[in-house]
Amino acid sequence: MSIRLSIACLIVLSALALASCAAPAAPLVVTPAANDQMPPTPAAGAALTPVSLGLGYIPSVQFAPFYVAQAKGLFAQQGLDVKFQHGSETDFLKLVGINQMQFAVGSGDQVILGRAQGLPLTYVLAWYRQFPVAVMSLAERGLDTPQALEGKRVGIPGMFGASLVAWKALVYAAGLDESQVTLESIGFTQAAAVSQGRVDAALDYVANGPVQLRLAGRDLNVIRVSDYIDLPSNGLITHEQIIAENPELVQKMNNAMLAAIRYTLANPDEAFAISLAAVPEAGGDNEAANRAVFDASLELWRAADAEIGRSDPAAWAEAARFMRAMGLIEVDVPVDVLFTNQFVDAATE
Numbered sequence: 430m431s432i433r434l435s436i437a438c439l440i441v442l443s444a445l446a447l448a449s450c451a452a453p454a455a456p457l458v459v460t461p462a463a464n465d466q467m468p469p470t471p472a473a474g475a476a477l478t479p480v481s482l483g484l485g486y487i488p489s490v491q492f493a494p495f496y497v498a499q500a501k502g503l504f505a506q507q508g509l510d511v512k513f514q515h516g517s518e519t520d521f522l523k524l525v526g527i528n529q530m531q532f533a534v535g536s537g538d539q540v541i542l543g544r545a546q547g548l549p550l551t552y553v554l555a556w557y558r559q560f561p562v563a564v565m566s567l568a569e570r571g572l573d574t575p576q577a578l579e580g581k582r583v584g585i586p587g588m589f590g591a592s593l594v595a596w597k598a599l600v601y602a603a604g605l606d607e608s609q610v611t612l613e614s615i616g617f618t619q620a621a622a623v624s625q626g627r628v629d630a631a632l633d634y635v636a637n638g639p640v641q642l643r644l645a646g647r648d649l650n651v652i653r654v655s656d657y658i659d660l661p662s663n664g665l666i667t668h669e670q671i672i673a674e675n676p677e678l679v680q681k682m683n684n685a686m687l688a689a690i691r692y693t694l695a696n697p698d699e700a701f702a703i704s705l706a707a708v709p710e711a712g713g714d715n716e717a718a719n720r721a722v723f724d725a726s727l728e729l730w731r732a733a734d735a736e737i738g739r740s741d742p743a744a745w746a747e748a749a750r751f752m753r754a755m756g757l758i759e760v761d762v763p764v765d766v767l768f769t770n771q772f773v774d775a776a777t778e
Contacts, residue, residue: 537661
């Protein structure tokens with residue numbers, strides 16, 4: 430999910446939500462400042478281990494830690510030559526699940542779905558600390574609680590993916606009477622649909638539609654799913670066989686990504702500049718909008734230093750329980766196979 434993105438598409442699309450607008454990653458060229466402290470890299474002539482990583486969807490400033498890991502030499506420091514691929518999250522996780530791709534970035538709910546379907550996926554590093562989907566509406570409509578949505582039309586990109594999981598999670602956690610809500614498939618037009626009154630509210634990523642509408646001067650109510658239920662969100666996923674047979678590779682990926690997330694959070698201006706070098710179409714006339722998207726994304730990644738990368742077992746248990754209760758999966762999935770913190774706990778940077 431190769432086409433050239435329009436300005437509007439670049440501003441509003443989620444790097445985690447839209448399969449139909451994917452484009453190949455732009456080449457990353459970053460010239461460090463003279464006083465930058467670059468990490469050591471393997472000795473000249475030492476071979477780097479090739480690694481394939483499915484990032485999903487389109488190159489975007491929302492993938493900043495991955496661009497930082499490349500630009501600052503954090504992958505190379507671990508002896509890795511990481512190649513990014515862009516496309517459908519679902520497709521990538523299937524490839525990881527049959528051991529034809531080493532790693533992918535995906536959401537915890539997709540790991541649960543995969544395990545329920547027999548794919549031996551394991552989540553090895555948490556990136557997002559908050560599930561990023563919310564229901565947004567114009568403030569003038571007064572839809573500031575889940576129950577206020579009853580009797581209203583709520584737009585959703587389609588009956589699939591993170592938006593559907595988010596909706597079902599909100600229904601489950603908030604006790605919302607789903608039968609009293611008209612859920613309408615509107616494609617990836619959430620901001621326009623809400624602004625133009627085609628729906629009363631819409632599900633979108635908090636770093637996308639709400640950012641766009643606020644930049645346009647609209648006052649909003651935003652009901653964050655994460656305020657009602659703690660779900661494991663986007664992180665690094667691999668195949669259980671890779672963990673068993675090549676734990677050193679998984680450890681090296683964790684080492685690099687933990688360092689990159691921390692560096693991005695500590696140095697947001699530099700990380701944004703690195704992202705613009707990786708995704709040049711995000712600059713120019715689009716830079717201010719993309720900086721707003723980037724800043725909103727930072728808040729979804731932020732955690733106490735000791736918690737960066739770690740999964741909360743209780744959140745995984747609750748997610749598996751809710752998905753079973755809401756019919757998203759048809760079998761019980763053992764929580765202990767879904768994730769591991771062992772590589773985060775053993776990480777060195």
